[in-house]
Amino acid sequence: MALQTNGIVLENREIKPLYFLLEIHCPSIATIIRPGQFIMLKVSDNNHPFLRRPFSVYRCYSDDQPDKKKKGNLWVLYKMVGQGTQKMTEFKEGQRVDIIGPLGNGFTLPPLPSSTDIIFVGGGVGIATLSPLAERLAIGKWFVFIGGKTQNDILCSSDFKRLNSNIFIATEDGSLGFKGTVIDLFLSHRKRFKRSESNYLYACGPMGMLRGLARTIRLKQFVCQASLESRMGCGFGACWGCVVKTTDPKIPYQRVCKEGPVFNLKEIVWE
Amino acid sequence: MGIMASSVQNPDLSVKIGRIRLKNPVIVASGTFGFGEEYEDFFDLSRLGAIIPKGISLKPMAGNHPPRIFETEGGIINSIGLQNPGFQDFIKDKLPYYKRIRSHLIINFFGNTQKEYVELARRFDEVPEISGLEMNISCPNIRKGGIVFGSNPKMAYHLVRKVRKSTKLTLIVKLSPNVTDIKLMAKSAEDGGADAVSLVNTFKAMAFNIHSRKPELGNLIGGLSGPAIKPIALRMVWEASQAVKIPVIGMGGIMKAEDAIEFILVGASAVQIGSANLVNPRTAIEVIDGIEKYLIQNQIKRVKKLTCLFRPHL
Numbered sequence: 001m002a003l004q005t006n007g008i009v010l011e012n013r014e015i016k017p018l019y020f021l022l023e024i025h026c027p028s029i030a031t032i033i034r035p036g037q038f039i040m041l042k043v044s045d046n047n048h049p050f051l052r053r054p055f056s057v058y059r060c061y062s063d064d065q066p067d068k069k070k071k072g073n074l075w076v077l078y079k080m081v082g083q084g085t086q087k088m089t090e091f092k093e094g095q096r097v098d099i100i101g102p103l104g105n106g107f108t109l110p111p112l113p114s115s116t117d118i119i120f121v122g123g124g125v126g127i128a129t130l131s132p133l134a135e136r137l138a139i140g141k142w143f144v145f146i147g148g149k150t151q152n153d154i155l156c157s158s159d160f161k162r163l164n165s166n167i168f169i170a171t172e173d174g175s176l177g178f179k180g181t182v183i184d185l186f187l188s189h190r191k192r193f194k195r196s197e198s199n200y201l202y203a204c205g206p207m208g209m210l211r212g213l214a215r216t217i218r219l220k221q222f223v224c225q226a227s228l229e230s231r232m233g234c235g236f237g238a239c240w241g242c243v244v245k246t247t248d249p250k251i252p253y254q255r256v257c258k259e260g261p262v263f264n265l266k267e268i269v270w271e
Numbered sequence: 272m273g274i275m276a277s278s279v280q281n282p283d284l285s286v287k288i289g290r291i292r293l294k295n296p297v298i299v300a301s302g303t304f305g306f307g308e309e310y311e312d313f314f315d316l317s318r319l320g321a322i323i324p325k326g327i328s329l330k331p332m333a334g335n336h337p338p339r340i341f342e343t344e345g346g347i348i349n350s351i352g353l354q355n356p357g358f359q360d361f362i363k364d365k366l367p368y369y370k371r372i373r374s375h376l377i378i379n380f381f382g383n384t385q386k387e388y389v390e391l392a393r394r395f396d397e398v399p400e401i402s403g404l405e406m407n408i409s410c411p412n413i414r415k416g417g418i419v420f421g422s423n424p425k426m427a428y429h430l431v432r433k434v435r436k437s438t439k440l441t442l443i444v445k446l447s448p449n450v451t452d453i454k455l456m457a458k459s460a461e462d463g464g465a466d467a468v469s470l471v472n473t474f475k476a477m478a479f480n481i482h483s484r485k486p487e488l489g490n491l492i493g494g495l496s497g498p499a500i501k502p503i504a505l506r507m508v509w510e511a512s513q514a515v516k517i518p519v520i521g522m523g524g525i526m527k528a529e530d531a532i533e534f535i536l537v538g539a540s541a542v543q544i545g546s547a548n549l550v551n552p553r554t555a556i557e558v559i560d561g562i563e564k565y566l567i568q569n570q571i572k573r574v575k576k577l578t579c580l581f582r583p584h585l
Contacts, residue, residue: 050346050497050550233347234550238305242339243334
């Protein structure tokens with residue numbers, strides 16, 4: 001069930017150039033949202049910009065968290081890229097923000113045998129969508145591929161380090177780790193993974209990255225859940241503006257906000 | 272206290288469109304309200320004057336290639352392309368939902384040919400849950416359906432006349448603003464036998480990306496809606512209201528009660544909320560409450576009185 005409610009900004013901090021961490025007190029959503037689901041934020045009081053902005057939740061603390069002070073808070077990790085996120089950088093402590101959520105279908109967390117390889121592939125700010133998922137998964141054999149244009153665009157690597165996973169970093173300019181795309185890096189390590197259907201791959205990033213990934217997993221080596229990005233009108237399924245083409249024979253254009261944002265990557269049709 | 276007793280406390284918000292009596296003049300516009308169920312988490316749908324779900328065609332439609340939506344200054348351009356499950360699946364999968372909603376259901380429909388329009392009207396006429404029909408002759412996003420009929424007064428007149436003969440339901444004709452003379456189009460619909468006209472649909476529009484040097488919409492051209500179009504929409508609703516004797520349903524960029532009241536003052540009997548639903552799903556409820564408050568503050572007994580300011584014959 002989605003709610004339209006007001007959250008209160010607790011902190012809005014630039015953690016590195018262009019990247020911000022927004023902390024909002026919003027217990028009604030923070031306590032029920034699952035990894036991969038998202039919220040729609042109203043970024044201004046007037047009609048500029050007109051539409052809400054979709055964000056996945058980077059962290060949310062519900063009752064089971066040890067730090068009681070953080071209970072009912074949620075965090076959004078965002079990059080300042082356009083008019084909407086520019087407005088968001090002006091959010092001040094104590095300010096009310098209109099939020100709709102939780103929205104969409106998140107990642108499914110299947111019971112995994114300990115022998116399963118779990119692979120994360122995240123591009124840019126997309127890795128912030130995968131980080132809370134990793135927190136929920138049982139400790140297994142993890143491989144985390146993080147990519148970005150430059151060193152500045154590599155996020156959340158310390159989250160995964162804390163979880164004891166194998167981390168591989170790629171930057172397009174070579175300023176950190178492997179020089180190239182995260183897909184190139186993933187490909188160069190593919191032999192590490194067992195040839196079985198039981199390998200789980202979770203991905204989030206720009207459509208270009210997901211398209212590249214879709215091409216590399218044609219070998220049926222993985223079960224792949226990918227969280228898609230799309231321009232959204234409403235975020236709750238009313239406008240059919242955010243659709244993506246799928247292999248569904250009856251309704252090829254599925255809503256990223258409603259049937260997604262997490263899809264089986266093999267069901268996406270790339271054109 | 273004596274003055275209080277005679278004052279307006281519960282103004283009459285009801286309006287009549289054709290054979291339907293709406294409990295209030297606020298309708299949610301086709302294409303911006305899904306099939307209704309998408310909004311049930313946000314408010315009680317039974318409070319609405321009427322619900323108009325996504326437009327329905329005879330056969331299912333896949334819709335346009337994405338990207339389908341682009342934000343502009345004070346609005347959005349969309350090219351959804353009337354994606355819908357078609358008549359049969361709508362009746363089977365979507366219609367049962369409305370049985371528990373105490374609000375009028377008006378069906379927006381369109382065809383590629385005159386025959387399809389007539390066939391759909393005939394089929395919907397037999398469905399008891401439906402209170403009225405809104406025939407879309409104005410969608411800018413598909414080549415055949417709609418706009419061809421919606422920009423030619425003679426064709427519109429003949430099409431409306433044919434559809435009128437195939438249904439007893441209240442018939443609303445949704446007009447396109449992409450015409451030279453809206454008065455002529457409204458009059459054609461009235462002469463063809465429409466019970467009401469609704470306007471405006473979206474304005475044909477486009478946006479281009481200077482970095483990729485590609486259009487922002489997969490369909491190249493889309494329709495502009497939102498507050499950016501409100502002043503033009505208001506002028507067109509005024510012109511249509513002056514041209515016909517049937518009720519006019521006004522829409523175009525309504526974000527709040529004050530906007531809706533403007534449309535009613537220039538002659539609209541009811542209003543439709545469109546793009547605003549996407550941004551604030553509770554807009555329609557806020558508009559209903561706001562109109563009621565306005566009537567109380569100004570001690571006006573009926574919302575109809577506002578419509579009659581420039582349309583005394585209604």
